[in-house]
Amino acid sequence: xxxxxxFVERFNGSYNRRTILDAYIFRKLNVVxxxxxxxxxxxxxxxxxxxxxxxxxxxxxxxxxxxNATLAV
Numbered sequence: 001x002x003x004x005x006x007f008v009e010r011f012n013g014s015y016n017r018r019t020i021l022d023a024y025i026f027r028k029l030n031v032v033x034x035x036x037x038x039x040x041x042x043x044x045x046x047x048x049x050x051x052x053x054x055x056x057x058x059x060x061x062x063x064x065x066x067x068n069a070t071l072a073v
Contacts, residue, residue, distance in 0.1 A: 015039060 015021065020039055026032050045058050052060040 011043070014043070 015036075020032075020035055024031075024035070046056045048054045048056050049060075055063065
């Protein structure tokens, strides 16, 4: 059931239908790999996440480092 794997299903839906696989016609597997790597970096580092207060992981890390640097002084 898709509801048992909601995170995977959400990623697959984004990756397959909207962003990569249905958006391009591929002639070489290397192109798929390059686009996938780029998509995964954006998805995992720059895309806002609900669980992080709608911040990207990079933004969250910067906020965390600033907050903890002030506390450590």
